[in-house]
Amino acid sequence: xxxxxxxxxxxxxxxxLLQDVLSEHVFTVLxxxxxxxxxxxxxx
Numbered sequence: 001x002x003x004x005x006x007x008x009x010x011x012x013x014x015x016x017l018l019q020d021v022l023s024e025h026v027f028t029v030l031x032x033x034x035x036x037x038x039x040x041x042x043x044x
Contacts, residue, residue, distance in 0.1 A: 006030045006031075008031075008033075015031040
């Protein structure tokens with residue numbers, strides 16, 4: 001199982017860039033664009 005990283009940024013382009021880069025380095029990358037969305041993700 002790959003380690004997971006949660007990227008939180010309101011800029012969609014930043015999230016996509018980080019997702020592309022980090023996923024190449026064996027991470028599962030989850031993205032959220034709001035703090036509330038991030039809190040919901042973490043609680044799952």
